[in-house]
Every structure is written in structure tokens, then in C-alpha cells.
Amino acid sequence: MTIIVTGGAGFIGSNFIFHMLNKYPDYRIICLDCLTYAGNLSTLEPVMSNPNFRFVKESITDREAVYKLFEEEHPDMVVNFAAESHVDRSIENPEVFLDTNIKGTAVCRNTHAFYSGPSTATPYQTSHLSDFAHVHFP
Numbered sequence: 727m728t729i730i731v732t733g734g735a736g737f738i739g740s741n742f743i744f745h746m747l748n749k750y751p752d753y754r755i756i757c758l759d760c761l762t763y764a765g766n767l768s769t770l771e772p773v774m775s776n777p778n779f780r781f782v783k784e785s786i787t788d789r790e791a792v793y794k795l796f797e798e799e800h801p802d803m804v805v806n807f808a809a810e811s812h813v814d815r816s817i818e819n820p821e822v823f824l825d826t827n828i829k830g831t832a833v834c835r836n837t838h839a840f841y842s843g844p845s846t847a848t849p850y851q852t853s854h855l856s857d858f859a860h861v862h863f864p
Contacts, residue, residue: 728754730801732786732834733808735765742805747773754778756799758792759808760785786830792837804838806831 729746733739734757743755755773759765761783773779780799784791786808808830 735759739807740769
């Protein structure tokens, strides 16, 4: 199983990555994060040398970069933790929230739909965070 985790350098995303690599050591986990104020690459230091982990510094709003990553990795699933959520920042610059939270999510969704559309055996599927409610973080 190959999973792209967006926003994986943030608090929740990094803990999800740690959990998945620990519980499913044969899974390939790709972290896609542009390292804004919420992301910190040093958080991922414990897994950077894991051969089943890859970090990609790109934005989910960059359609070309996301398509390229899908071409390279052929993910089975995308788990999206990339989001702008700081209220003060939304007042200062609401366009950033629209770009990341709406456009970025649409780019990931459309890319996944394109690569797993009717010509493949894997149908497009979305997952809500509550689908992972059984995940217990340390």
C-alpha cells in the first residue's frame, strides 16, 4: 500500500505518519508538505532514514507537482491533513485559506480521481478523518 499524506510535517500529520509506519512497516508513506508556519521538517526526523518513507516539499495547490508525484508513486490512498486553520491568519489573508483548503483539496481529489478512474481496477474513494478514529497516537 502506498499512501500520500499531505500536511504530514504538522502535528497531526506527523503523528499519523509515525503510527502508520510503526503499525504497517511494509507500507510506503509519502509526506507532501510545503512547510508553512504549521509544518516542521524536524518533526519527521525519526522517519527520514526509513526506506519506506519519502518527504516531498511541494504545495497541494501546485497541480503540476501533485501530478508528477502521482506519476512517480502511484498512491493507493491520499490522506489530507494540509489545511490552513489559524483564525488570526484567516483574518489577515483569507485567500491563503481558499487556496489551500479548497483549491489544494480539489487538486488532490482531481489528481487521485484521474489516476484511479474507470481505466483502473481501483475506484476513486474518499475518506474522512473519522474513518481513522481507531488510530491512537502516543
